[in-house]
Ligand code: PEP
């Protein structure tokens with residue numbers, strides 16, 4: 092029994108009539124469930140609304156016992172209806188009673204119904220009810236039917252908004268109910284600490300009119316809003332600080348691509364054709380996108396969902412005449428932005444002087460907005476959940492982007508202690524700034540070279556701010572990760588040239604693409620690998636897809652025209668792999684020469700050392716290299732067989748331990764024998780105490796995050812290196828799990844600032 096193809100349109104037309112008709116809200120609700128049941132050939136159609144914030148109450152039904160109305164109540168999470176409310180996702184079951192969440196309620200008489208389809212009723216993104224249909228037979232409802240049910244659910248949200256069914260404040264008050272002062276936990280997306288007043292990034296938008304009988308007018312409104320959206324993006328693209336930042340430009344390019352996408356427009360128009368207003372149609376298309384994209388396993392594509400959400404919201408703001416976010420308002424001095432999620436472009440809209448921190452209901456660490464927040468040094472805590480909805484505009488807020496905690500209206504003592512630690516953090520930062528132009532030289536006169544790790548053009552700011560001597564690791568994959576398609580040679584070269592130019596003569600070591608593993612890109616389909624860190628990644632991909640590396644190398648050669656180019660390869664496991672990579676580079680150099688194209692004035696070629704096997708090939712490898720760089724993040728995970736991403740294993744093994752330090756020392760010693768410069772560019776170089784251990788075993792060059800340069804330099808300048816070298820020599824033969832405690836005690840005794 093499939094509905095006839097014009098059923099959705101017919102359904103909407105009748106729905107429109109009911110909604111515009113006379114009668115109480117309850118009567119209209121009853122008419123709607125009757126209509127849905129008959130139109131969708133369902134034996135049951137019921138609607139539940141959320142009361143008191145967490146109880147779902149049956150408000151109307153066609154098919155279940157009349158007496159159950161207002162008597163059947165479920166907690167969110169209880170039964171199938173509660174499950175739909177708790178997850179906010181539709182459910183489509185041919186045999187509902189087999190579902191683990193099924194609970195039987197005698198008063199409804201629903202035991203004879205087998206199939207069930209339910210969708211959440213959403214208002215401004217929040218679940219306010221559930222709409223369900225049921226049939227006796229075990230049938231699988233079709234996609235088209237699910238969409239119809241979702242449309243009806245959208246319209247039902249209007250009834251809640253009207254306040255005729257029950258006081259909508261009941262919903263709000265229930266959710267706002269929380270302790271006067273609250274502490275919530277989230278995830279650190281960008282490090283730092285801040286305190287200020289809560290400002291909602293977007294005035295909450297809610298579609299209040301869903302149905303229309305003037306379809307051409309809605310299409311004209313849509314076209315005008317799309318135009319305004321494109322203009323808005325264009326404006327953002329030409330903003331002074333975005334023009335100089337390649338990756339932000341890229342992100343906006345992707346936005347523009349979506350905004351001009353004919354497919355998007357025609358999907359919205361097709362829904363308008365069924366009788367929905369333009370804004371309801373935008374919401375519906377986004378609902379479908381969300382359902383589709385949430386199922387995707389590729390994290391890159393799932394991230395694009397937040398970009399799309401952002402765009403759909405922007406479009407709806409144009410349609411409803413609510414243009415602009417809080418960024419265009421008159422803001423107080425210390426702003427903590429509150430948002431469900433936001434796009435990177437949104438963040439760039441704000442006045443940097445005033446924006447102190449961000450709290451997101453959702454979001455993820457790898458989302459563009461988090462990358463941008465880290466690059467701008469704006470503390471950001473995400474995945475705080477619905478708790479975010481309990482904050483009031485202008486309420487005082489603390490963002491602890493070190494431990495992933497936020498406070499709303501903190502008690503005075505907590506606020507004071509945070510203000511003190513923010514102040515002392517700032518004082519520390521000022522102290523580090525003061526070291527900017529001083530050398531990283533130990534008390535006994537040994538020079539150490541401190542370089543920075545970078546991946547965004549904005550990171551070059553860090554190079555300047557810290558006074559580091561160059562970029563020891565430029566992770567080129569970021570440009571690829573934020574791009575919807577493979578960046579072509581021209582834009583790649585342009586980006587690298589910009590980096591070299593802004594580095595202002597300081598050396599930059601470019602690492603060729605290190606994609607795969609934890610770094611997905613959209614243009615390369617990957618298998619689900621059981622062990623992605625050990626899988627098809629980095630140089631291994633490049634050997635199977637040589638054009639990727641060839642084009643990148645070509646772009647690098649072009650970009651470094653007349654300058655020095657330093658280039659290294661990730662995840663090299665044996666000498667033959669280095670030779671193969673080098674061969675690709677040499678072929679490109681020959682190609683440039685043949686075409687009389689300009690070349691860098693000098694090319695230095697090196698490799699990352701991240702795979703332990705390479706340590707036993709150094710005698711063969713080192714004579715072939717200009718430099719080597721230890722990627723300790725990967726090297727340690729392979730050395731200890733310990734996933735670097737697994738939080739349960741964090742801190743289980745210590746690089747400041749005899750086996751790890753002995754291994755690292757053997758590499759340094761070999762490099763010194765062969766006079767090959769060696770750098771360490773993993774995270775361990777960035778912590779003063781680990782950096783101390785590294786210096787003690789012979790490292791003299793570290794490439795670290797810009798924020799680590801100050802603390803590590805301060806440690807170096809307080810250090811008598813000969814003393815710590817002697818001490819360390821005596822420790823390496825011990826069998827301790829970690830030497831950290833001993834080293835910290837030594838540092839304290841000898842005034843080393845760690
Ligand atoms: C490393 O593995 O230590 C490294 C620097 O590379 P990435 O963290 O980018 O894998």
Ligand code: MG
Nearest residue numbers: 701722724725
């Ligand atoms: Mg690595």
